[in-house]
Amino acid sequence: MLYDAPRGESTSLLMSDATTILVDTELERDDAAAAAVELYRRLVGEGSIAPLPSNPSDPCFPVLDDPLFAESGVRAIGLHASGHRWREDGTGGAVLIDGGRENGIFCPYDGSFCIRCPECNQPLAPGDDGSEALEEALAVWCEAPDSAYVACPSCANWTPLTQWRSPGHDFAVGHFAITLYGAHVRSLTGAGADHAATLLRHRLGDLASDYAVVFGRG
Known part of the structure; x- marks a missing residue:
């Protein structure tokens, strides 16, 4: 899991x-x-x-x-x-x-999860348009967690990966x-x-x- x-x-x-x-x-x-x-x-x-x-x-x-x-x-x-x-x-x-x-990192083995931007509440999942920043943040988290930020493809705000929540x-x-x-x-x-x-x-x-x-x- x-x-x-x-x-x-x-x-x-x-x-x-x-x-x-x-x-x-x-x-x-x-x-x-x-x-x-x-x-x-x-x-x-x-x-x-x-x-x-x-x-x-x-x-x-x-x-x-x-x-x-x-x-x-x-x-x-x-x-x-x-x-x-x-x-x-x-x-x-x-x-x-x-x-x-x-x-x-706690989520399904296959990466099938959905999270929401803490600023605009827009959902984002791996594979979605604009999800490259999410996938990069997951990679960064494993090496430098404090630098793991996600750029929301909807509102363009950069926020820490830790603040994104899954409904x-x-x-x-x-x-x-x-x-x-x-x-x-x-x-x-x-x-x-x-x-x-x-x-x-x-x-x-x-x-x-x-x-x-x-x-x-x-």
Whole structure:
């Protein structure tokens, strides 16, 4: 369910199961690893997730006895930081280290997504007339994220790739993300959001409830 990154870059990792991904589109790359480790330690300390991933090649942490996650259908949680990967630390836990396939692009493998200009709300998808700037921005993101801007073919404004949103919840970029495996948690989109959805966001550190939501279609 993730973009096949341009110029031969590797992709981030997702299971083929139904997934909901919360993407922090504002956090700086240098702060992403610390955010992932902090959330990991808190969730492990609370007894919400197992300290070791269920599969080293697919690093998601099984949910333990946690009613909030269980009621949402979430069975495991993945914590993603650009340019980092999880491995066992030799003491029964996990450690986040440099390297790995995380590039912070979250969208379908085939690149079939649609996003809207933050200035004029015009939709844009790969392959559309004028989408060359989008495709270039995706390539730039993998190497120099702060320089990844998109020129809207409709209003001609240049805006950061991180500000473009997907009405279908099938695209976002960000250096820190949380994958909820096992369910499409629709209440997180804001349409019909409820108290439980707010609690879930807060539990995962999204205190402002502004992380972008992407659904893996499994």
